[in-house]
Amino acid sequence: MKRRVLMLFRRFGLVGPAFRTYERAVALRPSRIRTVDGPPLPPRRLMVRVAGTADADWFLRGGRAAYDAIAAHISLDDANDVLDFGCGCGRVLRYWGAHDGTITGSDRDADAIAWCRGNLAFARLLRNGLEPPLDLPDEGLDLVYALSVFTHLTAGLQTAWRDELRRVVRPGGRLLLTVHGRSYLPRLSGEERASFDAGELVVRWGELPGSNLCSAYHPERYVRETLADGFEVETLEPEGALGNPTQDLIVLRRTVSASA
Structure with a gap:
């Protein structure tokens, strides 16, 4: 949806309903039907919410x-208890069926969680809210990954969820994130670029946190000095998120004690 059109809807307080209508329209676009091995494909409307497209x-x-990117950066043999935070309708979760440990998926989209419960029986599914907490015990997970989740949260929500994910990860466990880094600079205005270059988080459409319209852009300085509080940065790979092309991939190791 064009930015100038969104700005017009914003003036009348209608940007949220307008964007949801746009997503429904995208789901109706014709595309080739794909036969798949393993779990079935989710409904097109759920794929659009996760990926912005219904292309199977x-x-x-x-x-x-x-x-595969997760497996390339984390020893899955050492990751017995895993959480897919923001699992949506199982775009990545569907590939964990052969995992020997426990795999949990969590999302705020009730329809997506219901679909996963009916089609990904190997996983435990939880519904979370826009804000913490998760219905999980302290220090129970070896790995949490959140792919293109912090990309759609405001600064306050990012801090809250960073702290909550630190709570549920064991000391020495990992948090793997993908974010919008420098490769996304062409999307930003001159003022936004200046803020980004100054190490500040840039957030667009912050009035719709958690939606695909809300977009956050993470300079490396912000990641290291703010987002990673309570963790050690093990990896920060520009454009390393293979499943979310051009997003940066970050691996954080939970420290035993921290200021967070």
């Missing part, structure tokens, strides 16, 4: 690439 090939290839 993109959904499946992107999910597999994201899983």
Whole structure:
């Protein structure tokens, strides 16, 4: 949806309903039907909420690439208890069926969680709110990954969820994130670029946190000095998120004690 059109809807307080209508329209666009091995494809409307498109090939290839990127940066043999935070309709979660440990998926989208419960029986599914907490015990997880989740949260929500995910990860466990880094600078205005270059988080459409319209852009300085509080930065790979092309991939290791 064009930015100038969104700005017009914003003037009348209608940007949220307008964007939801746009997503429904995208789900109705014709595309090739794909036969898949393993779990079935989710309904098109759910794929659009997760990926911005109902293209089945993109959904499946992107999910597999994201899983492979996780496996390339984390020893899955040492990750017995795993959380897919922001799992949506299982774009990545669907590839964990052979995992020997426990895999949990969490999302605020009730329809997506219901679909996962009916089609990804190997996983435990939880519904979370826009704000913490998660219905999980302290220090119970070896790995949490959140792919293109912090990209759609305001600064306050990012801090709250960073602290909550630190709570549920064991000391020495990992938090793997993908974010909008420098490769997204062409999307920003001159003023926004100046803020980004100064190490400040840039957030657009912050009145719709958690939606695909809300977009956050993370300079490396912000990641290291703010987002990673309570963690050690093990990896910060520009454009390293294979399943979310051009997003940066970050691996954080939970420290034993921290200021967070």
